[in-house]
Amino acid sequence: MAVSPRIRLIYYAKLSKPRIIWLLDLAALAGAFLTGKILLINLIAVLIGGTLASGGSMIVNEGVEIDRDKVMKRTSKRPTVMGYVSKKEAIIVGSTLLGIGSLIGLIANPLTALFILLGGLIYIFVYTIWLKPRSPLNIVIGGFAGSAAAWAGYAAMTNNFTLASLLLGLLIFMWTPGHFWSLALKFKEDYSKAGIPMLPVLLPEKSAAKYIAISNILMIPFALILYLYVGMIYLVIASIFSAILLLFSFKLLKNPTGEEAWRSFKISAPYLAILLIALIIIKIV
Numbered sequence: 001m002a003v004s005p006r007i008r009l010i011y012y013a014k015l016s017k018p019r020i021i022w023l024l025d026l027a028a029l030a031g032a033f034l035t036g037k038i039l040l041i042n043l044i045a046v047l048i049g050g051t052l053a054s055g056g057s058m059i060v061n062e063g064v065e066i067d068r069d070k071v072m073k074r075t076s077k078r079p080t081v082m083g084y085v086s087k088k089e090a091i092i093v094g095s096t097l098l099g100i101g102s103l104i105g106l107i108a109n110p111l112t113a114l115f116i117l118l119g120g121l122i123y124i125f126v127y128t129i130w131l132k133p134r135s136p137l138n139i140v141i142g143g144f145a146g147s148a149a150a151w152a153g154y155a156a157m158t159n160n161f162t163l164a165s166l167l168l169g170l171l172i173f174m175w176t177p178g179h180f181w182s183l184a185l186k187f188k189e190d191y192s193k194a195g196i197p198m199l200p201v202l203l204p205e206k207s208a209a210k211y212i213a214i215s216n217i218l219m220i221p222f223a224l225i226l227y228l229y230v231g232m233i234y235l236v237i238a239s240i241f242s243a244i245l246l247l248f249s250f251k252l253l254k255n256p257t258g259e260e261a262w263r264s265f266k267i268s269a270p271y272l273a274i275l276l277i278a279l280i281i282i283k284i285v
């Protein structure tokens with residue numbers, strides 16, 4: 001379809017899921033600041049490279065998923081579903097962006113580039129193509145894609161992968177199921193219609209709420225343990241916000257409705273953001 005380059009850019013900006021990219025960038029920033037030493041050029045490289053690569057991966061995801069997105073109300077207006085961007089075009093443009101983003105990571109070092117590429121490849125091949133249509137563990141394993149952002153940020157400063165970066169990545173990995181199952185519980189019908197076996201589609205609401213609570217409880221030690229590298233002020237902040245997150249999980253457990261699941265989802269991104277921002281600020285001052 002012939003549209004102006006400006007409109008085309010808007011389609012691609014939408015397809016890149018910018019609301020998710022900022023948190024991935026924040027994870028990369030937290031990884032970088034966790035090292036305690038900042039190399040400015042490398043920091044810029046990992047942020048620009050990570051943004052292009054994650055945006056590109058999302059565009060490939062939407063190219064691959066046109067038939068699933070078509071069926072779900074939440075995703076039915078995407079430029080790919082509307083026919084504004086074809087499957088082939090989304091896959092080519094998205095993979096090119098993933099490639100360029102990974103190459104920009106090379107400005108920092110090869111390990112950074114590798115983690116950026118790994119994040120995109122896990123999201124596209126392991127999550128989107130392999131597990132999403134087949135297994136309720138799809139987003140559990142897919143969570144490693146988010147961890148890769150933190151590992152890339154850490155590697156950009158140190159050219160290394162250490163226990164500290166492993167733990168930050170595991171926080172994101174452990175956070176992902178609670179984040180996503182809350183959303184899937186709210187949009188249970190959508191996922192069911194599309195035949196995607198998200199856990200809340202397969203289980204009664206009460207059991208889904210139980211898994212969300214369990215996964216959030218299991219995540220909290222990973223949130224707190226980072227105090228070893230960040231200090232007591234971080235521990236206090238992480239404890240307070242973890243308690244708030246748990247409160248939302250228990251409210252959902254008591255009242256496992258779509259509305260309560262939506263609240264649990266809406267608190268999950270700010271929760272992770274606050275912990276990551278606290279880590280960054282404490283490391284700066």
Ligand code: HEM
Nearest residue numbers: 019020023024027127139142143146172176180183266269
């Ligand atoms: C496989 C793992 C994940 C799945 C399946 C998932 C799924 C989703 C979905 C479907 C949305 C709604 C998107 C929309 O329509 O706008 C969303 C929102 C979001 N996700 Fe995730 N996500 C995952 C991991 C992550 C990770 C690792 C991060 C960042 C570290 C992240 C950050 C966000 C943010 C910031 C939002 C927007 C929240 C809002 O609208 O309030 N997600 N996620």
Ligand SMILES: CC(C)=CCC/C(C)=C/CC/C(C)=C/COP(=O)(O)OP(=O)(O)O
Nearest residue numbers: 020053054057116119120123145146148149
């Ligand atoms: C370092 C690096 C490049 C990391 C990239 C990792 C990455 C893109 C993680 C995102 C995970 C995510 C937002 C999934 C969305 O689910 P979905 O696709 O099922 O959502 P949908 O139902 O809205 O299509």
